[in-house]
Amino acid sequence: LCAATTAGAQVAYQNPVLPGFYSDPSVCRVGKDYYMVHSSFGYFPGVPIFHSTNLVNWEQIGHVLARPEQVPLQKAGVTLGIFAPTLRCHDGVYYMITTNITDKGNFYVTATDPRGPWSDPVWIDMPGIDPSLFFDDDGKAYVTSTVNWGPNIHEGIHLAQIDIRTGKLLTAPRNVWAGTGGRYPEGPHLYKKDGWYYLMIAEGGTQFGHKETIARSRRIDGPYMGDPGNPIMTHADMNAETSVIQGLGHGDLVQTQDGAWFMLAHAFRQHDDHQILGRETFLAPVRWDKDAWPVVNANGTVSERMEAPALPGPVVKQDAARAEDFSGKRLGHEWNYLHNPRSDRYSLAERPGFLRLHGTAVTLADVDGVTFVGRRQQHFEFEADTTLDFEPRADGEEAGLTLFKDDKHHYALSVTRQGGQRVAVLRIRLGLIGTVLRTVPLADGPVTLRVGGNKDRYAFAVRQGSGAWTGLGEADTRYLSSVTAGGFTGVYIALYATANGKPEMAPADFDAFAYRPAP
Ligand code: 6LW
Numbered sequence: 001l002c003a004a005t006t007a008g009a010q011v012a013y014q015n016p017v018l019p020g021f022y023s024d025p026s027v028c029r030v031g032k033d034y035y036m037v038h039s040s041f042g043y044f045p046g047v048p049i050f051h052s053t054n055l056v057n058w059e060q061i062g063h064v065l066a067r068p069e070q071v072p073l074q075k076a077g078v079t080l081g082i083f084a085p086t087l088r089c090h091d092g093v094y095y096m097i098t099t100n101i102t103d104k105g106n107f108y109v110t111a112t113d114p115r116g117p118w119s120d121p122v123w124i125d126m127p128g129i130d131p132s133l134f135f136d137d138d139g140k141a142y143v144t145s146t147v148n149w150g151p152n153i154h155e156g157i158h159l160a161q162i163d164i165r166t167g168k169l170l171t172a173p174r175n176v177w178a179g180t181g182g183r184y185p186e187g188p189h190l191y192k193k194d195g196w197y198y199l200m201i202a203e204g205g206t207q208f209g210h211k212e213t214i215a216r217s218r219r220i221d222g223p224y225m226g227d228p229g230n231p232i233m234t235h236a237d238m239n240a241e242t243s244v245i246q247g248l249g250h251g252d253l254v255q256t257q258d259g260a261w262f263m264l265a266h267a268f269r270q271h272d273d274h275q276i277l278g279r280e281t282f283l284a285p286v287r288w289d290k291d292a293w294p295v296v297n298a299n300g301t302v303s304e305r306m307e308a309p310a311l312p313g314p315v316v317k318q319d320a321a322r323a324e325d326f327s328g329k330r331l332g333h334e335w336n337y338l339h340n341p342r343s344d345r346y347s348l349a350e351r352p353g354f355l356r357l358h359g360t361a362v363t364l365a366d367v368d369g370v371t372f373v374g375r376r377q378q379h380f381e382f383e384a385d386t387t388l389d390f391e392p393r394a395d396g397e398e399a400g401l402t403l404f405k406d407d408k409h410h411y412a413l414s415v416t417r418q419g420g421q422r423v424a425v426l427r428i429r430l431g432l433i434g435t436v437l438r439t440v441p442l443a444d445g446p447v448t449l450r451v452g453g454n455k456d457r458y459a460f461a462v463r464q465g466s467g468a469w470t471g472l473g474e475a476d477t478r479y480l481s482s483v484t485a486g487g488f489t490g491v492y493i494a495l496y497a498t499a500n501g502k503p504e505m506a507p508a509d510f511d512a513f514a515y516r517p518a519p
Contacts, residue, residue, distance in 0.1 A: 010307040013056045013283070015245070015317055016269070020378030021278025021490030022048070024084035024187065025264040026252045028094075032312065034254065035114045036264065037064060037087045037096055038281070040077040041193060041489050043336040044068070046094060047085050049114055054313035055254075055283055056264055060333040061115050064096045068340040070109060070121055070229070076102040076339060077367055078406040079487035084187055086132040090141075094118075096145070097128045097162075106131045106145060108167065119451075122167035127158060134190035134220075135164075142220060145201070146186040154178055156185035157201060159221060177224040179203045179208065180213050180231070187250040190220075193293060199224050200232075202249040206279065206488070209236045210249035212265065214294060226503040233265065233284070233296040241302045244269045247279065253286065253294070256312040261286040263296050269380075271455040274481035276405075277377060278490020285309060320378060323514045326355040331373065336492070338372045338404075345371045354389070354509040357399060360499030365407050365429060374494025376406065377453065380477075381518035384493050385450040387511040392417035397424075399508030401449045401477075403458055409485040411475050412496075413449050413460045415442065415508075422463045424449070424474035430479050437473035446511065451493070453477065 001400065018025075023041040025237070032053055040046040046065030050058040055138045065071040073081045085098035096118065097108035107121035108131075124131070128147035135141050142163040147155045154179030161170040179185035182203025196216045204211045211234030213222035234240070235248040251265030263284045268275035285308035286296040297306070320336065326348055337346075347356045362370045390399045392415070400414030412427045418439070424447060426437040443464055450461045450469070456477060461469040478484060480491050495513065499505035 010309065011311050011315070013306050013308065013311065015282045015302055015304050015306050016267075016280035017056050018050065018058050018281035018322075019277065019285045020280060020376040022281045023266045023279035023488060024188075024250050025128075025266055025281045026086045027254045028087045029254050029256070029512045030089050032257055033092070033207045035087055035089075036281070037085045037100070039084050039488070040065070040082045040336075042073055042078040042081040042339055043489075044071065044073055044338070045336070046071040046073075046082045047098065048170060048333070051114070052125075054311045054315055055264075056311060057314045057318055062333060064109060064111075064116070064118050066116060066118070071100065072103050073461070074368060075337045078338065079489055084130045086189065086252070088133045088135065089261060090135040090280055095133050097131045097133050099131060101129065108133070110362060113199045113478055123261060124162065124167045125169055126149045126173055130187045131244045132189045133162075133190075136192065136220065142190065144188040144190055146201070148184045148186050153264050157199065174221065176222045177201070177215050177407075178303075180226055182209070182211060182213070182231075187228070189252055191253055196292060198294075200251065200253065202251070203231070204234070204236060204249065206247060206250065208246050210234065210247045211236055211266070212249045212251045212263075216253065221265070225292045229293055229295075231300065232294055234261065235267065239299060243301065243303070244271070245282070245304070246270050246275075248282065248289050258310070258312060260309060260312075261288070261294065262308075265302075267302065268482075271380070272478065272482050274473075274478040276477045276481045276491045277380070278482070279488070281292070283308075289329040290306050323352065323512070325512050326503070326510065327353050328497060331355075333428075334375045335373055336375065338370060338374075338494075339368055341373075342369070349506070351509055354511055355495065355513075357495065357497040357508045357510065358388075359397070359399065359499045359505045359508065361499055361501050361503050363498045363500055364402055364410055364412060364496060365434075367407055370493050370496060370498060372402075372404075372496040374402070374492040375515065377403070377491040377515035379495050380455045381453060382517075383450065383452045384513070384515045385448055386495060386513045387446050387448045388415055389446045389511060392422060393506045394502070395419065396500040396502065397505040398500060400495075401478060402492075402494050402496055404492045404494050405450060405452075405480040405485045405489070406487055409463060409480055411458060411460070411480070413451065413462070413472060415447050415449075415467070424470075424472065426460050437475070440470055440472065
């Protein structure tokens with residue numbers, strides 16, 4: 001199962017290296033260890049952090065923003081909250097800098113161990129979004145960000161010197177580069193190599209026109225001159241017009257302990273012009289040309305099957321299937337809440353071996369505070385199921401499984417009560433359209449809810465005990481894509497409970513949950 005990494009030989013690996021909604025990747029290396037973070041928007045905990053020794057296999061080691069005080073999300077819709085982060089390590093301290101778009105803007109947190117704990121936020125008076133940090137050889141620290149909306153929409157990238165102990169800016173933010181003319185110059189990162197300061201950014205918007213461009217200067221504050229070969233990476237052009245991978249950009253560079261360079265960037269895999277998995281993380285080898293400009297994977301594109309000069313470590317085959325019996329003290333790192341959860345609504349202790357959810361008046365269609373805990377859909381073809389022990393006390397009490405893009409776009413397979421009868425219901429909500437596809441009566445006892453997905457459709461079914469599956473219907477995947485629904489996130493598979501307007505309801509006890517990507 002292991003691929004050898006003999007120096008000089010090409011090593012094969014599979015992209016995306018992190019499938020599913022893991023957008024805006026930022027990476028740093030300490031010795032032989034690589035760490036990577038991603039944006040998390042309205043989900044909690046915020047900013048998942050991963051570890052790797054080969055840049056291909058990534059294991060989640062936690063979340064940077066694991067305490068509600070670090071990441072207030074009350075006012076955040078699904079796709080607001082935490083935008084693109086940057087991860088850097090300097091002098092034994094890890095820094096994660098990002099924007100809480102629905103709170104006080106740009107801030108950073110620090111840790112001496114990337115597994116945490118991370119500090120409380122240090123808020124900084126830097127305009128815009130996508131902040132990044134750069135530590136120069138002379139000990140000075142700098143912050144970059146982008147202003148790409150509002151009256152200064154075309155200013156692009158700003159730079160200021162920062163006192164990294166206090167977060168105070170030591171110079172006024174100055175506009176240093178606006179890119180090559182692509183819309184939304186953003187995601188800036190600064191690097192220093194062979195006496196040049198390189199400023200790499202994304203342009204073109206995060207949809208089909210996304211690209212990565214670069215400029216350089218002998219002085220940190222510019223003037224920055226663009227690479228005549230820009231964009232250095234994009235799928236917006238002819239050379240990738242038939243690729244399933246689109247929207248490639250927002251990259252970060254890392255140099256291996258062996259001196260090789262790599263780019264980690266996000267892109268989405270589209271099917272019939274739609275994308276449901278969100279923006280995923282892709283890896284590409286980088287070399288420097290004779291004029292000292294970076295060349296990404298020879299022609300600025302990536303593919304699912306990749307070859308690179310030796311990776312920093314051997315690649316292993318990973319199994320993405322997960323089975324959870326809720327017997328542990330806490331949920332695995334892949335689980336997220338929507339917004340900051342009320343801790344009294346979720347319990348693994350009240351009934352051992354079960355995840356108990358207490359629903360409130362708040363529903364999946366409300367912007368804040370629904371009882372909801374889920375994980376990313378990371379594969380087009382998958383199956384997920386859960387067994388639910390739930391006896392609604394009154395009509396309208398509901399608990400089940402949702403395929404969730406946002407409050408306005410989701411499918412829900414639930415157990416509820418109607419006219420005194422316990423039933424399973426498949427409901428879809430797409431903007432102003434809300435409809436029930438099918439309702440079936442249930443016998444007493446636990447119910448297993450299942451969803452299976454392929455590129456085109458989700459299919460929903462229920463069964464009781466070892467009885468036969470009853471199909472409740474199918475729904476198109478495309479209506480949960482960002483093309484249809486908007487927003488930056490991908491689809492979640494979540495367990496939820498709601499009393500649909502009443503403050504309290506019977507507890508919903510989930511016995512198990514499994515997620516199985518097709519082999
Ligand atoms: C990110 C910015 C962007 O901060 O979207 O479209 C934001 N561009 O770079 C969220 O990913």
